[in-house]
Amino acid sequence: MSLPALHHRKLVTTTATTNGITDVLDAIWAAVQPSVTTYADGSTRTAGSGTAWTWTRYQAAGVTQAVYGTPPTGSLAQRILFVGATTNPTPTPTMLIDTWSNNRLHIGLVKNAGTFNAWNAASPFTTGQFTGYTMIGTTLTSPVTITIFESEETIQIGVGIGTAGGVHGAGGGAIIDPDTNDAVDGESDGRIYGLWTGGSSTFNTMLNNAATNTFMNHGASSTNSHFVTFAPGTGTIVPTARENFYFSITAAQRTTRAGKFPGTPLYVTSTSNWVGRVREIRVIRPAIFGQRLDTTLGTIKGYVYAQSTSTNGDAVLLEY
């Protein structure tokens, strides 16, 4: 039995005032703070309802160190955190595969969260299960642009670093539907919660069958892309990877004779089990990051999440 369909909404892209991690976190805050009441398509955004997450900024002596989001719905109290610091935090943040790097952007996921404790505590929300933090992208160089897509239960972020047009990506939340009727295949709410990052560099043929800076794939080395999910009902973190590899497909291969663009579901597995279907994200023809795809003019089908902001390349559609 399938879970409710997610609906992705794009927030207006923001640009950090400098390439400093504090300003980058503030650019994330500028994109998602509760006072942002419209999405990029002009539709209404009300924090805590629909697809709009409620975000909180944590500052120490006026310096932003974390921005974390609470979804508008869901029974497993998930939180997604974007964090960073200019000097070594004490205590050392708990990491996922990567080692902590000052002046870099990191992402983490918590389920069954309690009250916010400290972003660098072993349990940032006092209780619950935490993935640890993993890196999004390379050394921050100007301009740094932030594009975030919210859905009812997931977050995807694309970070532009420098002028080359490459995208550094990450995301997480209740991103997997096991698509089975067996309770053991999901959490108590039927979902699988996971976190992914393209790793420490721009996407490199985003949908390739490799762990070198690809989309929703996993490698064990610190510079690789990472994709992990929680084993249902536990804090055990399981390496997860796409089952489908559509890299370097051409526009012609992904266009019907009628001129339409087919979208193919993505399925993911771990080394020990089937995991499920990525919720409302489909492989499409080569496209440019951030593009809006309309079924007919004015009827939004979704937003393109792709490897480049300037040239057509491997792409998926975040369904509207």
Added chain:
Amino acid sequence: MSYSDQIEQYVAHYPQTVRAEVPAACGVTELPSYPSVEVVAWDHDFCELVDADGVEIARFRLVG
């Protein structure tokens, strides 16, 4: 990558490590590539590396 391989990857990055505190459930009792690093099991779900002064220098989760 095995649990001990993951821990060793961190120890390689933090050569000042003298002790690794690891989840008891992971079953790791020694680090073959770093025999001088003491491995201690604890009841947390994350690992912690400690230097000679007893200062915690890294924390991380195991995957697998």
